Amino acid sequence: MSDQQTATTSASATGEPGREQWTSRFGFIMAAVGSAVGLGNMWRFAYIASEHGGAAAVLLYVVLTFAVGVPVLIAELVLGRASGRSPIGAMRKELGRGWAPFGFLFILAGALILSYYAVIAGWVLRYALVAITSPFPADAGTYFTDMAAGGPAILFQIVIMAVTVLVVARGVGSGIERLSSFMMPALFLILVGLAIWAATLPGGDEGYAYYLVPRFSELFSLETLAASTSQAFFSLSLGMGAMLTFASYLPRDANLPRDSATIAIADFGVAFVAGLVVFPVVYALGLQSAVSGSTVGALFISLPGAFAAMGGVGRVVGMFFFVALLFGAITSTVSLLEVVVSSMMDERKLRRPVAALIAGGFITLIGLWSALDTNALGFLDAIANSVMLPLGGLVIALGVAWKMPNAIAEAGTGASPRIVKLLTGWLWVLRIAVPPLLIVVLYETIPAAIEAGRVLFGGS
Numbered sequence: 001m002s003d004q005q006t007a008t009t010s011a012s013a014t015g016e017p018g019r020e021q022w023t024s025r026f027g028f029i030m031a032a033v034g035s036a037v038g039l040g041n042m043w044r045f046a047y048i049a050s051e052h053g054g055a056a057a058v059l060l061y062v063v064l065t066f067a068v069g070v071p072v073l074i075a076e077l078v079l080g081r082a083s084g085r086s087p088i089g090a091m092r093k094e095l096g097r098g099w100a101p102f103g104f105l106f107i108l109a110g111a112l113i114l115s116y117y118a119v120i121a122g123w124v125l126r127y128a129l130v131a132i133t134s135p136f137p138a139d140a141g142t143y144f145t146d147m148a149a150g151g152p153a154i155l156f157q158i159v160i161m162a163v164t165v166l167v168v169a170r171g172v173g174s175g176i177e178r179l180s181s182f183m184m185p186a187l188f189l190i191l192v193g194l195a196i197w198a199a200t201l202p203g204g205d206e207g208y209a210y211y212l213v214p215r216f217s218e219l220f221s222l223e224t225l226a227a228s229t230s231q232a233f234f235s236l237s238l239g240m241g242a243m244l245t246f247a248s249y250l251p252r253d254a255n256l257p258r259d260s261a262t263i264a265i266a267d268f269g270v271a272f273v274a275g276l277v278v279f280p281v282v283y284a285l286g287l288q289s290a291v292s293g294s295t296v297g298a299l300f301i302s303l304p305g306a307f308a309a310m311g312g313v314g315r316v317v318g319m320f321f322f323v324a325l326l327f328g329a330i331t332s333t334v335s336l337l338e339v340v341v342s343s344m345m346d347e348r349k350l351r352r353p354v355a356a357l358i359a360g361g362f363i364t365l366i367g368l369w370s371a372l373d374t375n376a377l378g379f380l381d382a383i384a385n386s387v388m389l390p391l392g393g394l395v396i397a398l399g400v401a402w403k404m405p406n407a408i409a410e411a412g413t414g415a416s417p418r419i420v421k422l423l424t425g426w427l428w429v430l431r432i433a434v435p436p437l438l439i440v441v442l443y444e445t446i447p448a449a450i451e452a453g454r455v456l457f458g459g460s
């Protein structure tokens with residue numbers, strides 16, 4: 001009971017009176033983990049690990065997550081809780097008027113990511129349903145190409161967006177928190193179960209070896225560093241105010257550094273365990289060639305192909321796998337939409353359901369582009385995920401570290417004395433370690449985004 005009470009009484013210290021609140025610490029953590037855990041964990045992590053040196057890349061990724069991701073995550077939570085506002089208001093209030101336009105950039109990034117993320121989530125929904133009604137298609141490659149773009153893709157994209165709007169319209173506590181508090185534990189249990197099952201597969205050893213034996217020679221390139229950093233950002237939902245917005249619903253006594261660590265551990269844990277499912281399954285069936293072909297290849301062609309080849313068992317296992325993936329995806333689309341909706345409520349005084357409907361409708365329309373053309377999807381991913389998020393992370397790190405005089409006090413509010421001692425170090429990481437790293441990322445990703453644009457718009 002006392003938890004609940006402190007949450008409500010201390011709440012008045014932040015934000016507008018009457019701002020929505022999480023109903024418990026667990027609920028906030030589940031919602032934040034729900035945002036973090038998603039397609040990125042199962043779709044991109046395994047791919048990046050395998051392309052860039054196996055366990056060597058996994059190690060690098062862990063270091064980046066905790067040395068760079070967590071400090072930026074704390075910075076986002078600090079901005080959100082200190083201001084009790086969504087991105088635009090948070091930057092205006094804590095960093096100064098001139099920073100408010102970056103808030104718009106965040107909202108734009110969120111809208112763009114959601115537009116294509118919902119299309120991919122639609123593919124996932126489709127596979128989850130396929131498994132219930134019929135065996136997986138034997139020719140997964142053709143099946144995927146046929147359904148990835150056009151009418152079927154649009155249909156499932158709209159279903160995903162509709163569910164997302166419904167959840168967000170219900171609000172922070174009874175919508176987002178309730179959904180995540182069920183879906184995240186379920187996802188974790190399913191994945192662990194699948195990893196144990198995968199360990200029994202004959203022929204999976206080679207898959208584990210590829211995943212877990214470090215190949216350090218592949219590690220030391222700017223490209224690997226950039227890919228791992230931007231993956232850590234995407235996976236932790238950093239750089240566009242999603243975590244910031246979630247923190248605006250927190251009470252003053254929440255322990256931001258500790259919660260950040262918990263979120264990062266859960267996010268990495270899910271990605272790692274997902275790899276323990278994907279690699280043995282794909283290798284046991286000799287389907288590894290499709291994995292390196294493309295990022296979506298592993299998830300939407302190799303795996304379904306493997307499940308199809310396993311007959312009845314494959315159907316059950318595959319259904320569980322895609323349901324888990326769906327849970328991860330839906331809790332992420334919800335967090336993306338929440339940034340836009342929360343901003344419309346704060347800045348335009350719209351009612352939540354109205355804002356959810358308008359934003360959801362508009363983003364669905366943008367998403368049609370990706371649903372009709374997978375090159376458009378790749379282009380938007382290159383712009384929003386690879387360029388806008390690192391840029392957003394840079395803005396947050398520089399803003400909190402140089403323009404927020406009370407940053408350390410704000411980060412320390414609710415934290416234990418032991419953690420408070422580390423906060424000076426945190427500020428210096430934001431000041432001098434994070435910016436150069438993000439600039440390296442941008443140096444690698446901006447040309448890639450331009451290249452994706454050239455592919456899309458018909459150059460050579």
Ligand code: TRP
Binds near residue numbers: 035037234239332
């Ligand atoms: N983190 C999610 C994933 O790994 C995607 C995501 C949700 C996201 N919300 C975000 C990424 C906000 C960046 C910003 O799939």
